[in-house]
Amino acid sequence: MIHYNKFTLANGLRVVVHEDHTTPMAVLNVLYDVGARDENPEQTGFAHLFEHLMFGGSVNIPEYDEPLQMAGGENNAYTTSDLTNYYIQLPAENIETAFWLESDRMLSLAFSEKSLDVQRKVVSEEFKEHYINKPYGDVWHKMRELAYSSHPYRWMTIGKELSHIENAKLEDVKAFFFKFYRPVNAILSVAGNVTTEQVKTLAEKWFGDIPPGEKYHRNLPVEPPQTAAHKLDVKANVPLDALYKCYHMYARSDKRYYAADLVSDILGGGSSSRLHQVLVKEKKLFSNIDCYHFGSLDAGLLTIEGKLVKGVKMKDAEKAIQTELEKLQAEVIVDRELQKVKNRVESLLAFEDMSLLNRANNLAFYELLGDAGLMNKEFENYDVVTAEDIHREAKLLFDEKNANTIYYYAENQG
Amino acid sequence: MNRTIPPPIKDAVEFDIKLKPYEKFTLDNGIPVYVIKSEEQDTLQLELVFPAGSWYESESLEALATNFLMKNGTSKRTALEINEAIDYHGAYLNRNAYHENATFTLHCLTKHTEVLLPVLQDVILDPIFPEEELQLYKQNQKQKLAVNLQKCDFVANRFIDKYLFGEFHPYGRVSSMMAYDALQTETLRAFYQKHYTYNNCRIFVAGNMPANMLALLNQHFGSTRWNGETSLLRPELPVQPAEEKKFRIFNDENGVQGAIRIARPFPNRYHPDFPKMLVLNTILGGYFGSRLMSNIREEKGYTYGIYSQLYNFRQVSAINIQTEAGRDVCEATIEEVYNELRRLQNEPVPQEELDLVRNYMIGSILGDLDGAFQLIQRWKNLILNDLDENYFYNNIQTIKTITAEELQQLAKQYLTPGDFYELVVI
Numbered sequence A: 001m002i003h004y005n006k007f008t009l010a011n012g013l014r015v016v017v018h019e020d021h022t023t024p025m026a027v028l029n030v031l032y033d034v035g036a037r038d039e040n041p042e043q044t045g046f047a048h049l050f051e052h053l054m055f056g057g058s059v060n061i062p063e064y065d066e067p068l069q070m071a072g073g074e075n076n077a078y079t080t081s082d083l084t085n086y087y088i089q090l091p092a093e094n095i096e097t098a099f100w101l102e103s104d105r106m107l108s109l110a111f112s113e114k115s116l117d118v119q120r121k122v123v124s125e126e127f128k129e130h131y132i133n134k135p136y137g138d139v140w141h142k143m144r145e146l147a148y149s150s151h152p153y154r155w156m157t158i159g160k161e162l163s164h165i166e167n168a169k170l171e172d173v174k175a176f177f178f179k180f181y182r183p184v185n186a187i188l189s190v191a192g193n194v195t196t197e198q199v200k201t202l203a204e205k206w207f208g209d210i211p212p213g214e215k216y217h218r219n220l221p222v223e224p225p226q227t228a229a230h231k232l233d234v235k236a237n238v239p240l241d242a243l244y245k246c247y248h249m250y251a252r253s254d255k256r257y258y259a260a261d262l263v264s265d266i267l268g269g270g271s272s273s274r275l276h277q278v279l280v281k282e283k284k285l286f287s288n289i290d291c292y293h294f295g296s297l298d299a300g301l302l303t304i305e306g307k308l309v310k311g312v313k314m315k316d317a318e319k320a321i322q323t324e325l326e327k328l329q330a331e332v333i334v335d336r337e338l339q340k341v342k343n344r345v346e347s348l349l350a351f352e353d354m355s356l357l358n359r360a361n362n363l364a365f366y367e368l369l370g371d372a373g374l375m376n377k378e379f380e381n382y383d384v385v386t387a388e389d390i391h392r393e394a395k396l397l398f399d400e401k402n403a404n405t406i407y408y409y410a411e412n413q414g
Numbered sequence B: 001m002n003r004t005i006p007p008p009i010k011d012a013v014e015f016d017i018k019l020k021p022y023e024k025f026t027l028d029n030g031i032p033v034y035v036i037k038s039e040e041q042d043t044l045q046l047e048l049v050f051p052a053g054s055w056y057e058s059e060s061l062e063a064l065a066t067n068f069l070m071k072n073g074t075s076k077r078t079a080l081e082i083n084e085a086i087d088y089h090g091a092y093l094n095r096n097a098y099h100e101n102a103t104f105t106l107h108c109l110t111k112h113t114e115v116l117l118p119v120l121q122d123v124i125l126d127p128i129f130p131e132e133e134l135q136l137y138k139q140n141q142k143q144k145l146a147v148n149l150q151k152c153d154f155v156a157n158r159f160i161d162k163y164l165f166g167e168f169h170p171y172g173r174v175s176s177m178m179a180y181d182a183l184q185t186e187t188l189r190a191f192y193q194k195h196y197t198y199n200n201c202r203i204f205v206a207g208n209m210p211a212n213m214l215a216l217l218n219q220h221f222g223s224t225r226w227n228g229e230t231s232l233l234r235p236e237l238p239v240q241p242a243e244e245k246k247f248r249i250f251n252d253e254n255g256v257q258g259a260i261r262i263a264r265p266f267p268n269r270y271h272p273d274f275p276k277m278l279v280l281n282t283i284l285g286g287y288f289g290s291r292l293m294s295n296i297r298e299e300k301g302y303t304y305g306i307y308s309q310l311y312n313f314r315q316v317s318a319i320n321i322q323t324e325a326g327r328d329v330c331e332a333t334i335e336e337v338y339n340e341l342r343r344l345q346n347e348p349v350p351q352e353e354l355d356l357v358r359n360y361m362i363g364s365i366l367g368d369l370d371g372a373f374q375l376i377q378r379w380k381n382l383i384l385n386d387l388d389e390n391y392f393y394n395n396i397q398t399i400k401t402i403t404a405e406e407l408q409q410l411a412k413q414y415l416t417p418g419d420f421y422e423l424v425v426i
Helices: A046-053 A065-070 A092-107 A113-132 A139-147 A162-166 A170-180 A196-207 A256-268 A274-282 A314-330 A335-352 A356-369 A372-383 A387-397 B062-069 B079-088 B110-125 B131-148 B152-165 B177-182 B185-195 B213-222 B273-286 B291-299 B327-346 B351-368 B372-384 B389-401 B404-414
Strands: A005-008 A014-019 A025-032 A074-079 A084-091 A186-192 A230-236 A242-248 A286-292 A301-308 A403-410 B023-026 B032-037 B043-050 B092-097 B102-109 B202-207 B246-249 B257-266 B303-310 B317-326 B421-425
Touching: A014 A196, A014 A356, A025 A092, A025 A356, A046 A074, A046 A084, A046 A113, A046 A170, A065 A074, A065 A092, A065 B351, A074 B351, A084 A092, A084 A356, A084 B351, A092 A186, A092 A196, A113 A162, A113 A170, A113 B257, A113 B291, A113 B303, A113 B317, A139 A230, A139 A242, A139 A403, A186 A196, A186 A356, A242 A314, A256 A274, A256 A286, A256 A301, A256 A314, A256 A335, A256 A372, A256 A387, A274 A286, A274 A301, A274 A314, A274 B079, A274 B131, A286 B131, A301 A314, A314 A387, A314 A403, A335 A372, A335 A387, A335 B079, A335 B102, A356 A372, B032 B372, B043 B110, B043 B372, B062 B092, B062 B102, B062 B131, B062 B185, B079 B092, B079 B110, B092 B110, B102 B110, B110 B213, B131 B177, B131 B185, B152 B246, B152 B257, B152 B317, B152 B421, B202 B213, B202 B372, B257 B273, B257 B327, B273 B291, B273 B303, B273 B317, B273 B327, B273 B351, B273 B389, B273 B404, B291 B303, B291 B317, B291 B327, B303 B327, B317 B327, B327 B404, B327 B421, B351 B389, B351 B404, B372 B389
Parallel strands: A014 A186, A230 A403, B032 B202, B246 B421
Antiparallel strands: A005 A014, A025 A084, A025 A186, A074 A084, A242 A301, A242 A403, A286 A301, B023 B032, B043 B102, B043 B202, B092 B102, B257 B317, B257 B421, B303 B317
């Protein structure tokens, strides 16, 4: 049970406080309700590029990192298709430094041409390091385009192509900032050795006078239900054949999300999971196989991916996966297996909650979902899932019409 | 309110960092158990440590494969039964083999400790190394290696350690298809029997323990002299550094980035210069605001990230600067790294930067000591290296008091560009 208090400033900034007086540290987390899904299709990668620019100085503070390090703090940030999150961890005595820094960059960035120039290059190198210069690095780029026809999940967070980042202009940056990075579109969470009263005072002092901005009303293209299987052959300079299958699942707020999440754990969670046990250990068709999804807010993709043992034919490997999926569609799972995946969720949540940083991140995330208190009800959502729910969802999910398959061939293998 | 003026801060030197002491118990057979209790969460971490790292192996990968396969079958349980038992209780049983030690770490909810300990006992005391499991391990590890060998960063890490320590030294030896092929169940069994014995075992526990934890540990690990007694000699193995200093390797002709490594040997943690170098290394490339990061990422945009690190190896350490940079700016990146080394040699670190690094390092240690799992980690590192809390407090003292002159002296002694190995893998 994570205790918290929350309040909203007059300018619309939502604030969540989690007091933990057993730690000498504090975390300040700012979540902005904007991600890659909110980008213009002609300017993809912008939310993430923007995250980089947030470290290039703000209107009153030329250097973001230096004063924070001087206060014994560390920080980082991440951007997903759904949201952008910034966090600072520092000794609790110096928490005001975090308020000062984060509020100034919410007030306004410095918008320096130099910072934009450099960060364009840095992001280009990040793009190369993770998506070009790695074997199989381009697969998500291809899979998103294969699986989505309308929804902006069809491009990656880093961007559809390098040129979108290379062409970013300072006026685009400014427009993006004043549209999304406003108190009404943000959630502040503070956790650690602080009091709610103290956080109230500091939040009023530093964030209270920032103009509220206009609430962003998201109106994204809806992905129509997939009506036929999508398939793609890829040949590339990689050492092993690989197989990727993605199935459209449910939005994060959909009750059925929890059953689908448990399905992914039955198939791919832990060494005793079905796919690993049958396909890696017994049939020896794959050298590794995983089943996962990204927990995205809009309807995401339940993914099965594996590398084939040398000499195994793609169609045999695919058929073996199919057999496992059909088993899940044909037979209701036994209680013990259902209990196993629920126990795994219970444990995962407990270990996640150990870290102060996770608690701060999660409180902001669940507040974005609608209410920070949802964080404490999460296990319940899994616990009510029945074997019949799993059975029903497996039938719907693994309908071949809902499948997106990439056959990724090693080209030098002939 | 004037937003250009930072709020007052408490300075690092004012933080009185205390390393919370552990409790020590001894099992009936003499195994030491180090404990950090905490009742704030319902989770437990239990780690068994053995001197079974690559230092002791006679063939490459022996230590790693032994450690890995211990979990894959005992005389009473198949690999699947072990995995089922662990997964059913939402637990994690991780195994790792490093240069010196090999470990088994159980993470679980406190309430499941009692049912999981018999499984852990089985894995530690009774592994049988089934032939089929070894064959599968070889096949899958070789596939994984084939993929990794296409990555310039992976290849560069292998080469730089080879240059620093020599390919026959445990620190410089790397995995290979041949080494996997050569593994045999008999040699793994022999390695197991020699190294995983009760008298070589140390146990570290952190978190929320069941009330009868010690009785449970005694029941499963303390009652007998399991696997007998072996006395291990830690042989002295001389390093054989490469003669040449500069290397350029083409791994992928279409590569768009090069993995750069610039490294030199450095004395181990017992040397008085080691704690000082931790500070100098932080200034150079140990945090986001470092010289290398500021210049090569934030000023030039040549890379997504550049870091320098100080190896924590027991016999000898090394300073290693690493980055992946655009293919056409690799040489320019190397030149800038040398400029930064020379700048540390030629100019004293400004007071403000030194204060900042002190505060950053102390804040970071404070964060690292937060929670029982982190604390036991810190203690484990001291205990396994035959050190005590004085070493920790000395390091803190060095961070708080080292002067710009001392740092410059250190840079002159250890950061001369010509002393470094230089490698680019494209």
